[in-house]
Amino acid sequence: MPSPNEISFQLARSRRSVPRARALLNAVLGDWGVGQETLDSAELVLSELVTNAVRVPVPSGRRIGVRITRSAADGLLRLEVSDAGGGVPEVRQPERDETGGRGLLLVAALAHRWGHEKRAGGIGKTVFAELKAADIVAEPAVREVAAVMVGAGQQVRVKTVWRTVVDVRRDQRAPAGSSVLLRFDDGLALRVTATEPLAVRTVPDCG
Structure with missing residues (x-):
């Protein structure tokens, strides 16, 4: 990740x-x-x-x-x-x-x-x-990031549900700029532009 x-x-x-x-x-x-x-x-x-x-x-x-x-x-x-x-x-x-x-x-x-x-x-x-860059902020537990920053193993809030990302694919050939395809552990897939803001959190380590 x-x-x-x-x-x-x-x-x-x-x-x-x-x-x-x-x-x-x-x-x-x-x-x-x-x-x-x-x-x-x-x-x-x-x-x-x-x-x-x-x-x-x-x-x-x-x-x-x-x-x-x-x-x-x-x-x-x-x-x-x-x-x-x-x-x-x-x-x-x-x-x-x-x-x-x-x-x-x-x-x-x-x-x-x-x-x-x-x-x-x-x-x-x-x-x-x-x-x-003294104004850089520390990483919060839950944050809003551009879709291009999301990685497998993180959780993304889709509407009101937190879903775990299992695969991220970036398409640099998109005519209006790159797009991102997110696949989740429940089979759902979501395609968004690379700069689309998404609410993200890191999955707790249970190991």
Whole structure:
């Protein structure tokens, strides 16, 4: 079961993935109680990281991985974008008449810390940025989250009934953005958009 303090998803290598990444980020940070100033900075940083990943030459069929995590104890928000391309990100100092090349300058200015590391379990790299987010809230026992954050083993309130999720499938090909299909232990299935707010709680550990 994924941690309630992190969310991961994949995006196609397309310019349309940049606004989709921002929409999912908005949904996640809204659930986490992040304030507008932090959200604005996170949007800019994630947009630049995803834009760079889209531009990197990679083998056909490869997708972009995005991971967002929070640490309420440390007051940190971490954004990770992975791609299968080679090379390493470098901050450039563009000339005044250049229209591009300032993305990583912006990331470096907004982030508390940023860098890159070898992509876990595959070729390529992961570029990360950590932002100070003192307004991140601790995880409540029952919370309202975007559907894309729900994991197997959690319980979702459907109307007035709590149902246990046994399987989660994400459809990134949906024309209006990704959708999520939730299957429950009683056989019921529910398809919702990735940003649909759902009431969720963790199943008590009886073991």
